[in-house]
Amino acid sequence: MSKGIPIATIARLPVYLHGLRLLTDRGVSVVSSEELANLTAVRSTKLRKDLSYLGSYGVRGVGYDVSYLTHQISRAMGLTQNWAVVLIGIGNLGQALAGYGGFSSRGFQIKALLDADPKKIGSIVGGQSVLHIDQLERVFSENANSIAVLAVPESAAQGICDRVVGAGVTSILNFAPMVLQVPSSVELRKVDLSIELQILAFYEQRKLANSSALLNSV
Amino acid sequence: MSKGIPIATIARLPVYLHGLRLLTDRGVSVVSSEELANLTAVRSTKLRKDLSYLGSYGVRGVGYDVSYLTHQISRAMGLTQNWAVVLIGIGNLGQALAGYGGFSSRGFQIKALLDADPKKIGSIVGGQSVLHIDQLERVFSENANSIAVLAVPESAAQGICDRVVGAGVTSILNFAPMVLQVPSSVELRKVDLSIELQILAFYEQRKLANSSALLNSV
DNA sequence: GGCTGTGAAAAAGTTCACAGCT
DNA sequence: AGCTGTGAACTTTTTCACAGCC
Known part of the structure; x- marks a missing residue:
């Protein structure tokens, strides 16, 4: 069915x-x-x-x-149940995600915010305190079946990803503009903010090329 | 070819x-x-x-x-040429986009930042000053063939979109979580930060359902 | 031997046309 | 009469299998 x-x-x-x-x-x-x-x-x-x-x-x-x-x-x-989300990387994008209403309204509850930058630890973002990345394993063991959302720099992404997988996470959403390697048992999806822009550029270019071709043919 | x-x-x-x-x-x-x-x-x-x-x-x-x-x-x-981008809506997400290295490294140049909030006007984000949304038509007339990137609240999105289209823009990237109406001559693409998360939830749910079915069958 | 390039086959996704229910 | 639900036709995308070239 x-x-x-x-x-x-x-x-x-x-x-x-x-x-x-x-x-x-x-x-x-x-x-x-x-x-x-x-x-x-x-x-x-x-x-x-x-x-x-x-x-x-x-x-x-x-x-x-x-x-x-x-x-x-x-x-x-599967949106009638609440989903626990752990957000890793509290830069500009991470802060945007932490404050994004589209998550909570759809049953996604951000359980913890993690970052490696000591200056950010303890600061309040989207109503909760940022924890140090050292807490990663503890946070995931306390929140079974959590989804990990990665908004970390490209250079850190694979390392963090490996730790997340090691902590037993099976669903990861990656905002870093790179392809992460995960075991096939882990579901990984990616959002690249610039890919859609590049696709737009392709269409815009074709539009310009067509209009100049039109001019030439006149 | x-x-x-x-x-x-x-x-x-x-x-x-x-x-x-x-x-x-x-x-x-x-x-x-x-x-x-x-x-x-x-x-x-x-x-x-x-x-x-x-x-x-x-x-x-x-x-x-x-x-x-x-x-x-x-x-x-079409990435060998430089593309002019105008970013509208300088909230958390807009700021993340303004500072996102993936744009400039691919030939996208942010020509202007626009926002409606008087408190934001004149503040420096990603190296440039935020302009008032009133400047929209002027900004687009000075930057022909610009791509508009909308990171505005859902409630304002269609109105801003209409003004952008009225200013002659033919390529729009929308980050607001809603479907915008545009003439068919305008290329519109959308990034919804929560859709991928919902798709992940679907897979995670199926995984959990399968493992409990497995338990039942034992 | 090794790797690209590409028709042909298979699979996935979309649209059509209309049966079926209220 | 109006709108859903769906097999069948069609289109797009992916995969396969192997010819072609270095």
């Missing part, structure tokens, strides 16, 4: 959840696939196909109940 | 560039597809296939010249 949800679908479910939250805020209780698709910049057929992998939660001729669909997607994604 | 580079390939080229930069730093001058693939967490056949869309830049039996390949990928992606 809900065994084989395609990876591409899973990546879109959070976007649908966001659209549903907007509708909830507006007091909308029922939505059609067409309307929700417009809010989330996908085609309605794709949305319906995606939802069909989770089950049949709509009503034909009517649409989807917003709160019921929200619950079903959340459940499918 | 280089007309039809698949989108999936384009999204990986920045990752290859990063691997090549590592090799350059280590003084490596020639690399095989196998080695570069290991650095970038893809299969070597996929890497070779991707590179084949750009041209034949390797040498059979030998590998790829690191600096030559770097140049060819950069050229294909």
Whole structure:
């Protein structure tokens, strides 16, 4: 049943959840696939196909109940439970992440902030005190099944990653712009803030190239 | 020739560039597809296939010249020219982006920082002074073909986006966790810091579900 | 021998077309 | 009549297998 949800679908479910939250805020209780698709910049057929992998939660001729669909997607994604997150690296990006509302609103609870810089230890960021990186193993042993979020400099990333894996963590989100090596049993995902910018540059370049080609052909 | 580079390939080229930069730093001058693939967490056949869309830049039996390949990928992606970037929204995330080395090292030059908060105007972030959002239209008219990077609150994002589009911008990178509406002539890409975390939660949940199923079956 | 480059096959993902329910 | 749910067709992406060159 809900065994084989395609990876591409899973990546879109959070976007649908966001659209549903907007509708909830507006007091909308029922939505059609067409309307929700417009809010989330996908085609309605794709949305319906995606939802069909989770089950049949709509009503034909009517649409989807917003709160019921929200619950079903959340459940499918494992967001009905609270997730413990440990944030490592409290630089600019780490501070941004610590204060980012999108985490707590989705059930992610930041259990600890770790940094190696003695000047940062004890300072309050996002409502809690920064701990020294030496506490890493203790923090993870006290918070089983935590997700580690790495916002450390590139040069430190692999070393910290190894310690995190050694502490038994099986889910890591990496913001450092580098490829980390982990055992295959560990789920690792990466966010590189500059990759999307480079992709934009590619499209912008092509646009400029096309318009100058157009000029030449006139 | 280089007309039809698949989108999936384009999204990986920045990752290859990063691997090549590592090799350059280590003084490596020639690399095989196998080695570069290991650095970038893809299969070597996929890497070779991707590179084949750009041209034949390797040498059979030998590998790829690191600096030559770097140049060819950069050229294909439009990174040999400098790109003007205007960063809007200088909160925690905006400050992180302003100080992020991954931009300048790839030819992206932050031309201006804009914010609506009077307390921030004139303060120095990442080496330059924050301007008031009123300057938006002037800034973009003085910097043709700029890319706009939005790191503003969700509630302000669509309004700012509309002004940016009105100022003639055709490439926008959005960090606000919402879907923006733009004309089809505008290239819009989005980075949502929490989506990857939600995807991780999905995998972690499945892992936990599987291990308890295993326990039950014993 | 070793490694690239690439058609062909396979897999994954998207869109279409329409059956099925309210 | 209106909107969901889904097999089937189509498109894109990945992987395979091996020819081609140093």
